[in-house]
Amino acid sequence: MAVSEGLSIGEIASRTGLAVSAIRYYEDEGLVAPWRNAGGQRRFQRADIRRLSFIMVAQQFGFTLAQIKAELDLLPRHRAPNKRDWARISVEFREGLDERIARLEKLRDTLDGCIGCGCLSLEVCALYNPKDTAADKGQGPRYLMGDTPP
Incomplete structure (x- = not known):
C-alpha cells in the first residue's frame, strides 16, 4: 500500500487495538x-x-471525550502533530x-473518618459537620468536593 493511499480502518484497528466500531464512533x-477513497x-x-x-x-x-476533543481540535489536521503540539496538550492535561x-x-486520607456527605450517621459528623451545615453548600460529599468545613 502506498502511503498516499492512507490506512484502512482495519489497519488502524490492528495498530491501535481498538475495535472498528470504536474507531467509527470516534469518527x-x-x-x-478519515477521507474516502474512490x-x-x-x-x-x-x-x-x-x-x-x-x-x-x-x-x-x-x-471525557468532550475534553479530549477540545484538545484534539487544536491540533492540525493537515499534518502529524509535532512534539510542540503534544507538549502543549500535556501541560493542559497535567493540570x-x-x-x-x-x-x-x-x-484516601479522610475516607476512614467521614465521607463528608453531611449524613450525621457517624459520631464524628457531629464534630466535623454539626447540624448538617454541609447541606447548605449543596448536594454530594461537599468536603471531598473541595468545600471546607466552617
Whole structure:
C-alpha cells in the first residue's frame, strides 16, 4: 500500500487495538477525520494512530471525550502533530491530573473518618459537620468536593 493511499480502518484497528466500531464512533464524534477513497472506503493518516492512542490513554486517566476533543481540535489536521503540539496538550492535561490526584489523596486520607456527605450517621459528623451545615453548600460529599468545613 502506498502511503498516499492512507490506512484502512482495519489497519488502524490492528495498530491501535481498538475495535472498528470504536474507531467509527470516534469518527462520528469528530475525533478523527478519515477521507474516502474512490471506492468509498475510509482512509486514515498515520497520525491518526497517535490521535487514537492519545484518546485511549486520556480516557484511562478519566478525561471525557468532550475534553479530549477540545484538545484534539487544536491540533492540525493537515499534518502529524509535532512534539510542540503534544507538549502543549500535556501541560493542559497535567493540570487536570494534578487536581484529580489531590482529590484522590484527600479521599484516601479522610475516607476512614467521614465521607463528608453531611449524613450525621457517624459520631464524628457531629464534630466535623454539626447540624448538617454541609447541606447548605449543596448536594454530594461537599468536603471531598473541595468545600471546607466552617
